[in-house]
Amino acid sequence: MGSGKPLQLVELGPGNGTLLVDFLRVMNRLGYKPEDLSIHLVEISETMQMLQAQRLCITHKATNIESPYYYEGQTISGIKVYWYNDLKKVPNNFSWYMAHEFFDVLPIHKFEKTEDGWRELLIDMDENGKLYYRISGKETQSSKVLIRPPLDAGDRTELEISARSLGIARQLAQRVDQHGGLVLIADYGHEGEKGDTFRAFHKHKVVNPLENPGECDLTADVDFSQLRIAASKTPGDENYAIVAGPVKQKDFLERLQAKARLQVLMDNAKTEEEKEKIKSAYEMLVDPKKMGERFKFLAFYPSTMGPILEKFPPLGFVNEKENATEK
Ligand SMILES: C[S@@+](CC[C@H](N)C(=O)[O-])C[C@H]1O[C@@H](n2cnc3c(N)ncnc32)[C@H](O)[C@@H]1O
Secondary structure: OOOOOOEEEEEEOOOOOHHHHHHHHHHHHOOOOHHHEEEEEEOOOHHHHHHHHHHHOOEEEEOOOOOOOOEEEEOOOOOEEEEEOOHHHOOOOOEEEEEEOOHHHOOOEEEEEEOOEEEEEEEEEOOOOOEEEEEOOOOOHHHHHHOOOOOOOOOOOEEEEOHHHHHHHHHHHHHHHHHOEEEEEEEEEEOOOOOOOOEEEEOOEEEOOOOOOOOOEEEOOEEHHHHHHHHOOOOOOOOOEEEEEEEEHHHHHHHOOHHHHHHHHHHHOOOHHHHHHHHHHHHHHHOHHHHHOOEEEEEEEEHHHHHHHHHOOOHHHOOHHHHHHHO
16 A cells, blocks of 8 residues: 555544554554544534543634534644544545444444335334334335345345445445555444344443433444445445455454563563453454354555555454465
8 A cells, every 4th residue: 555644544433532542652653643543523413522622622612613623632642533424525635544443333224024024113102201112014215225136135024224334334344445554443343144133322221212212322234245246346336445344353363462461461561460461362263152243343554555455454354374374
């Protein structure tokens, strides 16, 4: 990809900014100067946006209505930071895009297979103001538009589709293909085998998503097979991405030498308590029963990189031994 400078780092849904803080530390070590790098954050929550500004920036302010970004700031080392409410407004330049636990919060449509075909599961309200699921009697616009090839429901009888996610995945693919860069998506998800994953969390407990609306965190596992289709070449597409993954977090991290990294952290830990904490955090990430298998990684590359990627497959996405034999 050349020098990779100037680089736009774009994060979708940066939360409390932890990944960015780590990222900036590493970029500094890699010799990126403030003028080589700008940060572009897509965030719709005002509360989260303010938290990010306070964590990352030494100065920050709201912008005027004509500006494509609604807020701007500067880090202590002088890197410019911009906030947008929509990916479409982020400048079309060479960029690295990151989306960590972003796609699982986007809205979904739910469908059920009936004798008459796929029907949308809607939400209604009873006379006491309580929300409940109601299956649509007829086909809805969403069932007509969203359930059609190349989507393959297989033998599932329940299906979740996030039209918003598919639109964003498509946009990301077009952006890297036209302007260069890469996309890394990390999330809880499956490869098209699950159909009912919509759930709510309240104070770290799983609760009914229809109870206490507005007070719980809502989430649905990402269907990576659908994101893959949205970003890959389909007949008539001009811009599309080469998609790597999805791979399980356990494999992704271990291929990127997570064990060696763990050892360094353990060697540097000062107390037994600190060592225990690091070890259990590592277990949380790689244990198949915790985040090791359910959490997955997916990457998009420009289509022009096809021959290069065939020769040098991206590290986290291929088995190291396979890679060595191929070369
Ligand atoms: C589950 S949090 C993940 C935060 C962080 N990336 C992490 O892994 O800890 C989801 C983030 O996406 C933001 N968000 C939710 N819907 C969004 C949307 N439609 N556009 C932009 N940001 C959104 C939330 O405000 C929050 O910052």
